[in-house]
Amino acid sequence: xxxxxxxxxxxxxxxxxxxxxxxxxxxxxxxxxxxxxxxxxxxxxxxxxxxxxxxxxxxxxxxxxxxxxxxxxxxxxxxxxxxxxxxxxxxxxxxxxxxxxxxxxxxxxxxxx
Amino acid sequence: xxxxxxxxxxxxxxxxxxxxxxxxxxxxxxxxxxxxxxxxxxxxxxxxxxxxxxxxxxxxxxxxxxxxxxxxxxxxxxxxxxxxxxxxxxxxxxxxxxxxxxxxxxxxxx
Numbered sequence: 583x584x585x586x587x588x589x590x591x592x593x594x595x596x597x598x599x600x601x602x603x604x605x606x607x608x609x610x611x612x613x614x615x616x617x618x619x620x621x622x623x624x625x626x627x628x629x630x631x632x633x634x635x636x637x638x639x640x641x642x643x644x645x646x647x648x649x650x651x652x653x654x655x656x657x658x659x660x661x662x663x664x665x666x667x668x669x670x671x672x673x674x675x676x677x678x679x680x681x682x683x684x685x686x687x688x689x690x691x692x693x694x695x
Numbered sequence: 696x697x698x699x700x701x702x703x704x705x706x707x708x709x710x711x712x713x714x715x716x717x718x719x720x721x722x723x724x725x726x727x728x729x730x731x732x733x734x735x736x737x738x739x740x741x742x743x744x745x746x747x748x749x750x751x752x753x754x755x756x757x758x759x760x761x762x763x764x765x766x767x768x769x770x771x772x773x774x775x776x777x778x779x780x781x782x783x784x785x786x787x788x789x790x791x792x793x794x795x796x797x798x799x800x801x802x803x804x805x
Contacts, residue, residue, distance in 0.1 A: 613790060613791060615791040617793070619736075623797075624781075624795045624796065624797045625738070625781065625783070625793075625795040626795065627791065627792045627793055627794070627795075630790045630791035630792065632790065637790045638789065638790050638791065638792050640792070671736055673738060675738075675791070677791065680789070680790040680791065681726070682743075683740050683743050684728065684740055684743075684793070685740060686737070686738040686739065686740065687737075688735070688736070688737040689736050689737060689738070691736070
């Protein structure tokens with residue numbers, strides 16, 4: 583069964599450093615998403631991406647964050663100048679259309695120290 | 696602002712029991728999702744529904760649009776069903792902007 587893959591599975595970074603989380607969505611999907619889950623809290627929407635541009639973003643997704651689809655397969659989340667409170671599990675997801683099932687990756691656990 | 700409430704927060708069951716997890720939301724939605732989060736953290740989509748009822752194996756999901764309520768049922772529960780079950784909703788025009796509930800942690804004892 584096709585799946586969304588994410589790398590790295592776990593990353594530890596120093597506060598203030600830049601982090602890039604990578605995702606390979608399912609190949610025939612057109613809509614891509616990032617979510618995050620701080621330990622012990624509920625999952626939160628960050629951003630959706632379609633046709634090479636952001637289609638929707640939450641209040642969390644400020645200038646510290648950016649997304650990119652640098653080639654035909656990868657979808658990345660960049661976090662600049664990381665803060666301790668950015669420590670969380672980040673989930674990439676994709677769907678064929680907005681009304682279809684959303685498929686999640688296994689997550690990338692980011693620890694900022 | 697749409698809020699998603701789940702109950703119970705924690706649920707312990709004996710193997711074989713019938714399980715019900717409830718989800719309620721505050722404003723009109725376009726779709727409701729039931730997700731399963733494994734102990735390792737990965738999330739799997741179980742159902743997406745906007746009306747009626749869906750069934751997959753031992754899992755059944757129902758939604759009542761008028762009452763703004765959905766239920767996830769697990770028949771003949773098994774220890775491998777132990778996970779966190781999350782309800783999430785989207786509203787009109789949204790693309791992937793899911794509003795998530797806090798989840799229900801289910802533990803099924805053998």
